[in-house]
Amino acid sequence: MRRTRNSRTSPAAGSALYRALTGWTFALPFTVLFLLFTAGPVAVSLVMSVTDIRSADLLDPLGVEVVGFDNYVRLFTDPKFVRACVNTAVFVGVGVPLTMALALAFALGLNSGLVRFRTAFRVGYYLPVVTSIVAISVVWRFLLQPESGLVNELLSAVGIQGPNWLNDEAFALPTLIVMAAWRNLGFAMVIFLAGLQAIPRELYEAATIDGARRWAQLRHLTVPMLAPTMLFVAVITTIAYVQYFEEPFVMTQGGPLDSTLSMAHHTYNQFGFGNYGYASAMGYVLFVVVVGLSIAWFRLLRNNVDR
Amino acid sequence: MTRPTRLLAAVLAVTLLASACGRDDDGGGAAEEGAQLDQGKASGEITVWAMGTEGEKLSVLAEDFMKENPDARVTVTPVPWDGAHNKISTAIAGQETPDVSMLGTTWIGEFANTGALDVVPSDLVSEQDFFPGAWETGVVDGTSYSVPWYVETRLLFVNRAAAEKAGITEAPATWEDLHAAVTALRTKGGAKWGIYLQPGQTGAWQTVMPFVWQNGGDIHDGTRFVLDAAPNVEALAYYESFYADGLSTRDRLREGEPEPKLLSGEIASFVSGPWHIGLLNELGGEGKFELWPMPAGPGEYTSFIGGSNLSVFKEADNRDGAWKFVSYLMRPDVQVRWYQTVSDLPAVQAAWDDPVLADDPLLATFGDQLDTAKAPPPIPTWEQIAAGVDTELEKIAKGATSPEAAATAMQEQASAIGTGN
Numbered sequence: 001m002r003r004t005r006n007s008r009t010s011p012a013a014g015s016a017l018y019r020a021l022t023g024w025t026f027a028l029p030f031t032v033l034f035l036l037f038t039a040g041p042v043a044v045s046l047v048m049s050v051t052d053i054r055s056a057d058l059l060d061p062l063g064v065e066v067v068g069f070d071n072y073v074r075l076f077t078d079p080k081f082v083r084a085c086v087n088t089a090v091f092v093g094v095g096v097p098l099t100m101a102l103a104l105a106f107a108l109g110l111n112s113g114l115v116r117f118r119t120a121f122r123v124g125y126y127l128p129v130v131t132s133i134v135a136i137s138v139v140w141r142f143l144l145q146p147e148s149g150l151v152n153e154l155l156s157a158v159g160i161q162g163p164n165w166l167n168d169e170a171f172a173l174p175t176l177i178v179m180a181a182w183r184n185l186g187f188a189m190v191i192f193l194a195g196l197q198a199i200p201r202e203l204y205e206a207a208t209i210d211g212a213r214r215w216a217q218l219r220h221l222t223v224p225m226l227a228p229t230m231l232f233v234a235v236i237t238t239i240a241y242v243q244y245f246e247e248p249f250v251m252t253q254g255g256p257l258d259s260t261l262s263m264a265h266h267t268y269n270q271f272g273f274g275n276y277g278y279a280s281a282m283g284y285v286l287f288v289v290v291v292g293l294s295i296a297w298f299r300l301l302r303n304n305v306d307r
Numbered sequence: 308m309t310r311p312t313r314l315l316a317a318v319l320a321v322t323l324l325a326s327a328c329g330r331d332d333d334g335g336g337a338a339e340e341g342a343q344l345d346q347g348k349a350s351g352e353i354t355v356w357a358m359g360t361e362g363e364k365l366s367v368l369a370e371d372f373m374k375e376n377p378d379a380r381v382t383v384t385p386v387p388w389d390g391a392h393n394k395i396s397t398a399i400a401g402q403e404t405p406d407v408s409m410l411g412t413t414w415i416g417e418f419a420n421t422g423a424l425d426v427v428p429s430d431l432v433s434e435q436d437f438f439p440g441a442w443e444t445g446v447v448d449g450t451s452y453s454v455p456w457y458v459e460t461r462l463l464f465v466n467r468a469a470a471e472k473a474g475i476t477e478a479p480a481t482w483e484d485l486h487a488a489v490t491a492l493r494t495k496g497g498a499k500w501g502i503y504l505q506p507g508q509t510g511a512w513q514t515v516m517p518f519v520w521q522n523g524g525d526i527h528d529g530t531r532f533v534l535d536a537a538p539n540v541e542a543l544a545y546y547e548s549f550y551a552d553g554l555s556t557r558d559r560l561r562e563g564e565p566e567p568k569l570l571s572g573e574i575a576s577f578v579s580g581p582w583h584i585g586l587l588n589e590l591g592g593e594g595k596f597e598l599w600p601m602p603a604g605p606g607e608y609t610s611f612i613g614g615s616n617l618s619v620f621k622e623a624d625n626r627d628g629a630w631k632f633v634s635y636l637m638r639p640d641v642q643v644r645w646y647q648t649v650s651d652l653p654a655v656q657a658a659w660d661d662p663v664l665a666d667d668p669l670l671a672t673f674g675d676q677l678d679t680a681k682a683p684p685p686i687p688t689w690e691q692i693a694a695g696v697d698t699e700l701e702k703i704a705k706g707a708t709s710p711e712a713a714a715t716a717m718q719e720q721a722s723a724i725g726t727g728n
Binding site for chain 2: 269274
């Protein structure tokens with residue numbers, strides 16, 4: 001087969017074309033789907049964000065006024081949006097380090113000491129990742145019930161009167177952060193475990209011979225060697241948390257008093273109200289934030305990775 | 308292309324596309340009347356979308372309809388409530404609408420505004436047959452785009468034992484009476500909370516708007532929003548008093564929580580619709596609760612009216628058959644059969660004379676209330692305005708704002724959003 005084909009065309013030009021063709025043929029299904037369902041809508045929503053398109057314009061989408069950056073200007077005078085930004089920043093600022101620290105701690109634990117029930121623990125920590133958020137929210141609401149919930153029962157056993165977690169402005173967001181950390185740490189932990197197992201044993205042996213204690217080993221050997229893994233986990237977790245939506249959507253609907261309203265949730269609501277132009281602008285702000293944070297993470301951790 | 312050229316091209320493309328845009332100023336026209344229908348039986352394919360239980364059970368009525376109209380074929384597609392609004396929006400945008408769809412009463416203004424809804428034919432149904440509050444949910448700028456199918460209104464569900472202990476023999480008739488009764492339910496009736504009023508968040512306006520109307524207030528007077536008018540502020544202060552006096556919890560109860568609490572007597576009363584009769588009976592509450600109509604304020608005696616409407620789309624392939632199916636569903640005997648199938652309260656007043664409904668004392672309370680119940684104006688942006696109202700109500704309930712400040716905020720937000728026309 002190959003022989004015949006080669007004999008028909010000139011070897012150099014033919015094989016280059018052939019390769020390009022093969023490459024594009026393989027890439028075609030993805031490219032088409034990407035252009036149609038990802039790049040297309042992204043471009044359309046960018047155009048929508050500079051118009052005043054509303055649900056009433058559905059039948060005549062071109063019959064709208066171009067308002068330039070009005071939507072973007074309006075965003076930052078919208079107290080709800082500002083509140084949503086602050087909530088999201090807190091969620092990311094506290095949630096990402098918390099999730100990563102917990103995941104790393106559990107990964108280190110599973111990687112060293114625990115041998116007997118290792119699989120059971122791995123399954124235990126990973127289970128929340130694969131469980132439906134709806135089921136989780138039902139269980140957590142039971143746990144967090146102010147009078148009869150398990151959490152407050154335990155607290156009252158040691159003499160503390162627990163708050164009404166989800167209905168108290170001060171506690172709702174922290175509660176959701178803890179819940180998100182618990183729900184997502186399994187994924188990060190599995191990645192960390194893989195990273196830990198990729199660190200050569202010999203390095204630890206050498207370090208031990210050099211007299212490094214466990215803490216020094218962790219600080220100067222494990223953490224630097226894990227930097228690429230950390231970058232990956234940090235980026236993935238940050239992207240997920242900036243867009244946090246499911247937890248407040250099913251647990252609090254953004255309340256009480258908007259204390260758990262997130263940017264993604266607010267955008268969702270605005271789409272629901274039919275303010276497509278305004279909601280698209282919000283979506284774009286969110287998009288820029290995600291891209292910006294990802295770049296920041298790369299900058300921050302790249303130096304370590306390259307070294 | 309180099310980077311600057313590419314950027315320039317992109318900007319140019321967007322500008323070109325943008326210059327093709329522009330809103331036609333057709334303004335608000337005069338009231339329209341729908342074209343008349345053909346005589347005779349319905350025929351052809353009729354596609355219908357319906358939500359929730361209605362979507363699952365509507366085929367029962369469709370079967371009957373097809374027996375009467377052998378040439379017609381009705382296809383019912385059940386649509387989940389959650390995605391229904393989006394699905395219909397998408398269908399309108401893609402011009403792939405069904406012939407008939409069930410619509411939430413507060414959606415009519417929005418969808419009518421897109422120009423996708425057909426005007427109700429003048430010979431189809433008579434306005435007088437329906438509860439007035441229900442009929443008005445389908446009327447936008449004097450034109451009728453939708454026919455009420457079933458209705459619901461809000462009453463007070465009261466724990467009977469607590470009411471007896473508190474020595475309350477008849478339903479409170481005025482605001483003062485209600486406040487006193489709820490206080491008695493707590494102090495003498497042994498309830499932790501005398502009443503549960505939803506403390507803000509999605510849908511709380513449905514509990515509070517009746518107070519506003521009872522006090523002679525309103526949402527929109529036809530030319531502008533009047534959410535900060537004195538009667539509204541007083542109604543909000545009345546709402547606030549239940550929290551300030553410790554009569555209602557400030558924490559929102561989740562789905563499934565109020566029913567057992569009412570039956571156990573922890574909460575002596577709450578405001579809800581007819582579906583709670585079934586929910587309470589399922590929990591073994593039969594005979595353990597009673598219904599009170601909403602009190603009359605200084606203004607009129609009224610409550611909130613909800614339910615669902617039926618609309619035909621302009622793009623309907625079978626307009627004639629679609630409206631005939633709708634008018635079939637509005638026949639009093641069919642409305643009664645529908646009540647027996649899914650417990651939806653008939654929107655057609657004549658259906659209430661049927662012994663099935665007339666002989667049920669609990670339902671009679673709902674029937675009386677429906678005569679005067681009101682709905683919010685059918686403005687396209689209502690859902691968004693209502694969300695703002697709900698947020699302010701939450702602040703009132705939590706004691707984070709005053710009724711005056713909340714009313715001002717509601718008015719400002721509503722005015723900024725506008726009516727979308």
